[in-house]
Amino acid sequence: MFESLTDRLNQVFTQLRRRGKLSEADVDAALREVRLALLDADVHYSVVKKFTAGVRERAVGAEVSRALNPAQQVIKIVHEELISTLGEPERLNLTGEKPRVIMLVGLQGSGKTTAAAKLARLLRSQGERVLLAAADPYRPAAVQQLVTLGGTVGVEVFTDSRLNPPELVQKAYEQGIKGGYSILIADTAGRSQMDDTLMDELKAITRKVKPADILLVVDSMVGQEALHIAEGFRDTVTLTGLILTKMDGDARGGAAISIRSVTGVPIKFLGVGEGIDALEVYDPRRLASRILGMGDVIGLIEKAEAAFDLEGTQNQAARMMSGKFSLEDFAAQMKQIRKMGPISQIFDMLPGNLGKVAQQVSPQDAEKQLKLTEAIISSMTREERREPDILNASRRRRIARGSGVDVQDVNRVMKNFREAQKLMKTLQKTGGRGLPKIFG
Numbered sequence: 001m002f003e004s005l006t007d008r009l010n011q012v013f014t015q016l017r018r019r020g021k022l023s024e025a026d027v028d029a030a031l032r033e034v035r036l037a038l039l040d041a042d043v044h045y046s047v048v049k050k051f052t053a054g055v056r057e058r059a060v061g062a063e064v065s066r067a068l069n070p071a072q073q074v075i076k077i078v079h080e081e082l083i084s085t086l087g088e089p090e091r092l093n094l095t096g097e098k099p100r101v102i103m104l105v106g107l108q109g110s111g112k113t114t115a116a117a118k119l120a121r122l123l124r125s126q127g128e129r130v131l132l133a134a135a136d137p138y139r140p141a142a143v144q145q146l147v148t149l150g151g152t153v154g155v156e157v158f159t160d161s162r163l164n165p166p167e168l169v170q171k172a173y174e175q176g177i178k179g180g181y182s183i184l185i186a187d188t189a190g191r192s193q194m195d196d197t198l199m200d201e202l203k204a205i206t207r208k209v210k211p212a213d214i215l216l217v218v219d220s221m222v223g224q225e226a227l228h229i230a231e232g233f234r235d236t237v238t239l240t241g242l243i244l245t246k247m248d249g250d251a252r253g254g255a256a257i258s259i260r261s262v263t264g265v266p267i268k269f270l271g272v273g274e275g276i277d278a279l280e281v282y283d284p285r286r287l288a289s290r291i292l293g294m295g296d297v298i299g300l301i302e303k304a305e306a307a308f309d310l311e312g313t314q315n316q317a318a319r320m321m322s323g324k325f326s327l328e329d330f331a332a333q334m335k336q337i338r339k340m341g342p343i344s345q346i347f348d349m350l351p352g353n354l355g356k357v358a359q360q361v362s363p364q365d366a367e368k369q370l371k372l373t374e375a376i377i378s379s380m381t382r383e384e385r386r387e388p389d390i391l392n393a394s395r396r397r398r399i400a401r402g403s404g405v406d407v408q409d410v411n412r413v414m415k416n417f418r419e420a421q422k423l424m425k426t427l428q429k430t431g432g433r434g435l436p437k438i439f440g
């Protein structure tokens with residue numbers, strides 16, 4: 001997915017490398033791809049429409065930052081808009097008298113019981129005294145499952161097959177007070193369908209114990225249907241949050257955008273596996289990257305920008321403009337590149353021709369080369385770094401010995417340095433406008 005969206009955007013943009021601003025036609029072409037990607041990720045079409053309109057408004061006429069190519073610029077805007085659509089992370093409402101009740105609702109098979117145990121484990125690790133209530137008396141297997149999971153996470157489970165769900169939660173609540181528990185997690189009954197009996201039961205529970213949180217557990221794999229489910233539960237009880245489960249599966253969680261955007265209910269947790277520790281506190285940035293199927297791309301885009309904006313770069317630029325680019329600057333540049341992360345990832349990120357050229361070099365070789373260059377430069381005296389012209393044959397031999405390499409390696413580094421220096425001169429002449437050519 002990442003490859004296809006990024007590649008598709010890159011293709012769209014090959015014709016328009018760095019014209020300075022994104023035109024309407026450019027943006028529309030890019031948004032066609034974004035729209036397809038979102039529909040593909042199961043986002044409801046009405047949400048896609050609203051979303052792309054928002055992106056369009058921001059993107060048309062936007063300056064393309066020097067650190068990014070146009071495709072990356074669009075991805076960045078899409079990602080930011082997605083984060084704002086997904087909403088700020090919200091925590092549990094853990095206030096009020098103890099035990100605070102967290103009620104989990106959802107359809108059968110959504111991962112509700114698993115989520116109850118995961119949540120119990122998480123809260124327990126945060127120092128809470130947690131009691132679980134198995135309020136699903138119609139399915140003995142579900143009760144047994146919670147008892148087993150409770151045992152795994154070291155949390156007591158309240159059960160009583162003679163009671164109906166509202167009575168059971170009430171009793172568990174009383175037990176919670178007596179036992180000095182700070183949190184009661186109620187795993188309510190799940191049916192395969194939303195029906196009146198289920199909804200009445202849920203309402204009855206909320207009347208008895210006044211939950212601090214009512215979390216809807218939704219299977220992210222159900223796609224569009226999730227929106228319908230969320231609306232159904234929201235109309236019955238006051239949902240305070242969502243737990244999206246099975247985010248480790250194929251579904252990229254496009255349903256999350258739809259639910260959040262249409263119902264306004266905040267996402268609080270993601271279930272990311274069957275294991276009892278596979279619960280993530282919701283983070284909109286991560287989820288947005290995931291929905292776009294772009295993994296770490298966003299992180300790298302940000303790193304590229306940050307590296308580009310570094311104060312050091314500005315100082316270097318100032319020196320470059322004054323016609324000086326020393327080996328010290330060269331070494332600082334190397335360091336910046338390394339700061340951006342593993343070189344193989346950076347290669348993938350490089351725009352245009354530079355990316356293609358870079359891909360012909362193996363990451364291991366490049367990494368080795370960077371290290372070698374650093375070692376060689378650090379074996380030089382301060383004077384040599386500032387005035388590379390004084391590096392005659394005997395000095396080069398000394399440096400080679402000092403850094404444990406051959407003289408040829410020193411010569412190669414010097415050649416690379418001279419090329420970088422030439423490049424800087426070009427930039428100096430064009431006032432930075434030479435950059436598009438290098439990246440184009």
Ligand code: GDP
Nearest residue numbers: 108109110111112113114245246271272273274
């Ligand atoms: P309930 O009927 O809503 O209580 O659902 P369960 O908690 O019994 O979960 C149904 C199935 O989904 C079980 O096989 C769980 O192991 C599985 N499951 C629950 N959450 C996740 C998750 O986040 N990822 C994956 N891969 N499986 C999950």
